[in-house]
Amino acid sequence: MRIDMTPMVDVAFLLLIFFMTTTQFKPPEEVSVDLPMSSSEIKVPESNTITVVVTEEGKTYLQDEKGLTAEIPEGGVTDALKDARQRKPSAFIILKGDKNTKYGAMADVMDAFAEANALRFNLMTEMKTEQKPR
Amino acid sequence: MGGMDAGEGKAPAKKAGGLRHPRRRVGVRVDMTPMVDIAFLLLIFFMVTTIFRAPQAMEMNRPPKDAKVEVAESNVMIMMVDKNERIFWKFGEDPLKSVSKRDLVRHFKEHKAANDKLTVLIKLDREASYSTMVDLMDELEYAKMTRFSLIPMSEEDVEEVSEIP
Numbered sequence: 130m131r132i133d134m135t136p137m138v139d140v141a142f143l144l145l146i147f148f149m150t151t152t153q154f155k156p157p158e159e160v161s162v163d164l165p166m167s168s169s170e171i172k173v174p175e176s177n178t179i180t181v182v183v184t185e186e187g188k189t190y191l192q193d194e195k196g197l198t199a200e201i202p203e204g205g206v207t208d209a210l211k212d213a214r215q216r217k218p219s220a221f222i223i224l225k226g227d228k229n230t231k232y233g234a235m236a237d238v239m240d241a242f243a244e245a246n247a248l249r250f251n252l253m254t255e256m257k258t259e260q261k262p263r
Numbered sequence: 264m265g266g267m268d269a270g271e272g273k274a275p276a277k278k279a280g281g282l283r284h285p286r287r288r289v290g291v292r293v294d295m296t297p298m299v300d301i302a303f304l305l306l307i308f309f310m311v312t313t314i315f316r317a318p319q320a321m322e323m324n325r326p327p328k329d330a331k332v333e334v335a336e337s338n339v340m341i342m343m344v345d346k347n348e349r350i351f352w353k354f355g356e357d358p359l360k361s362v363s364k365r366d367l368v369r370h371f372k373e374h375k376a377a378n379d380k381l382t383v384l385i386k387l388d389r390e391a392s393y394s395t396m397v398d399l400m401d402e403l404e405y406a407k408m409t410r411f412s413l414i415p416m417s418e419e420d421v422e423e424v425s426e427i428p
Contacts, residue, residue: 148309165394233389251320
């Protein structure tokens with residue numbers, strides 16, 4: 130007895146094409162950060178963003194949508210953000226901090242944001258998988 | 264094959280075709296196994312590498328710099344987190360009481376239930392980690408307390424906390 134494999138192959142190819150088209154490879158990042166966990170469910174917008182990265186050592190970088198980064202000199206966050214906002218006035222501002230960064234460094238960056246009149250921004254986090262007791 | 268035959272009939276000048284022996288029709292069965300193998304291999308590869316979970320975001324809305332919100336002191340719960348990530352809380356000038364990270368949600372919920380106007384003031388040591396801040400914000404979100412203040416500890420606060428063993 131021969132099993133007709135055609136439907137299986139059809140489905141396999143369908144799935145293959147689906148996964149091929151939906152896969153997005155992570156753009157290579159020059160600075161890598163370990164994101165903190167949260168159970169927030171707001172999605173990070175994919176385009177029209179200004180991303181400020183804070184590494185574990187407290188260094189700040191400005192990251193564009195292609196994953197390219199430019200280091201921000203110390204104390205230059207306000208100016209860098211103002212400059213980036215001038216180019217993209219309606220962009221979402223994302224703050225991407227390493228979970229091991231000191232709070233002080235993050236507080237400074239957030240104060241610099243406020244200085245640049247960016248009072249609304251997103252903190253990028255990773256989805257927490259464990260369920261909380263309610 | 265049929266198309267080729269028709270072509271020969273219309274253009275007899277093409278001698279090359281005529282020289283060949285008429286081909287017999289053979290039922291060709293292509294072995295599909297390698298193709299299916301590759302297809303499944305790719306399928307599994309893309310399934311494994313696909314990331315559906317895009318990073319999440321927490322939204323922060325800060326009041327303008329000169330905005331002042333007056334809150335009665337009795338409605339303010341002060342939370343303090345020192346550099347060793349120990350968490351303490353107090354009302355007004357009460358002594359600090361310790362609370363564990365695991366009990367935070369319950370702690371917030373209980374106090375919120377007792378006093379609906381409760382506001383939380385979080386004072387974090389500058390040496391505490393950023394993930395502690397995110398954790399605290401997360402717990403507050405769970406307790407549906409979305410309005411809170413977040414400030415670094417002053418030196419007096421650091422001293423006050425450091426006295427607690």
